[in-house]
Amino acid sequence: MRELRVTPIKNGTVIDHIPAGLALKVLKILGIGDSVTSTVTVAMHVPSQAMGWKDIVKVEDRELAAREIDKIALIAPSATVNVIRNYNVAEKRHLTLPDRAIGILRCANPNCISNVREPIESTFVVRSKNPLRVVCKYCDRELEDIVAHIL
Amino acid sequence: MSAFQGRDVLSIRDLSRADIQLVLRTARKMVPIAVGEKRSRALEGKILSTIFYEPSTRTRLSFESAMARLGGRVLGFSSAEGTSVQKGETLADTIRMVEAYSDAIVLRHPQEGAARLAADFTEKPVINAGDGAGQHPTQTLQDLYTIWDERGSFEGQNVVLVGDLKYGRTVHSLAYALAELGSHLTFVSPPTLEMPTEILEHVKERGLSFRIAHGLEEVVRDADVLYVTRIQKERFPDPQEYEKVAGSYRIEMDLLRDAKRGLIVMHPLPRVTEIAPDVDRTKHAVYFKQAFNGVPVRMALLDLILGGGA
Structure with missing residues (x-):
């Protein structure tokens, strides 16, 4: 019999098919760690038929905003986001990497105009999806460490 | 319209x-x-x-x-x-x-x-x-105009970019544009101030070959265009090291002895010591014309x- 390591949740969000090793980065995107008010379950290095190994994150009593889902798409485009209501999958969302990442990354160039007080949102153009390469729309610099610059 | x-x-x-x-x-x-x-x-x-x-x-x-x-x-x-x-x-x-x-x-x-x-x-x-x-696109257009006006075309021209190729924005834009226009590029700089890989990748994508050199003597003979930029002192923690490096990229009459007759020497100005003043009187010097352009x-x-x- 297959052992169930992670129990089903009643309400909340299950982020499945995260590439193995990226669960902690997903937690960073969701801001988990500072002031959590519900249970968060993390499963790392779980066997997966499709992926070999994968990570899973379950957040109870919370549904993700579109911007949070876009952020996850940036680092884990293969992930699926399932919205759970009363133990059932109410919505299943496949992530799509947008052509532009607006307002979700900060430019690493300290002298970029997007880092000063101007009425704009940071904008990165996705130059390549695999491997992920993004370039600041304003200063044209490539962002090297994408995860470290998630807003 | x-x-x-x-x-x-x-x-x-x-x-x-x-x-x-x-x-x-x-x-x-x-x-x-x-x-x-x-x-x-x-x-x-x-x-x-x-x-x-x-x-x-x-x-x-x-x-x-x-x-x-x-x-x-x-x-x-x-x-x-x-x-x-x-x-x-x-x-x-x-x-x-x-x-x-x-x-x-x-x-x-x-x-x-x-x-x-x-x-x-x-x-x-x-x-x-x-x-x-x-x-600084208008500076690049001005440089391109000078090359085109003096040399008649871009394709097949051997363009040598000399100096601080890492931080100099004029050479980045110029290299990018010259690759689009089909020139052969040679990059001459101290090892610590080489052209960023992003620009080199672009040149490769255009199907063009390029050369990287650390000395001028080896490349000047084949050059049609010598584009000289300033190496800034503040890029070197040791002033003696700066003097040594800057001196080795100075354009002097001796260096131009074996150059092609039609070689043009360009510089975005202001220059400090990168080009010896007696080069100004040669037909190679086009930097003042470049400024007018x-x-x-x-x-x-x-x-x-x-x-x-x-």
């Missing part, structure tokens, strides 16, 4: 090969007007704003001269001092204000990406006159953008 009318010029990358060729051909037609032999009122009634958040006399004066030669007017400021910028106004707001006063905006700003931000906040065409360590090139750009049809 030309495809250029109303367009922003923010980076040389925004211009196609055909766009660049149109600017260069138009610039050549502007020369008699630029030297005062012919008069033009092509841009009469048009107003250009030159808003300079940091001083750049050469760029600003060449834009002002270009506009005046075509019969247009210029307004603006040449440093942020004494303007509402000091009161904390955002660039976005300044641009929206300036938009109401003029037909096109020339912007110089110390921060990268400022011109692209400006273009987002106005319907009027924006010309980037340098944004921090970012782009900034006027007809900017005239061409203004005429195309503002639809003057000179």
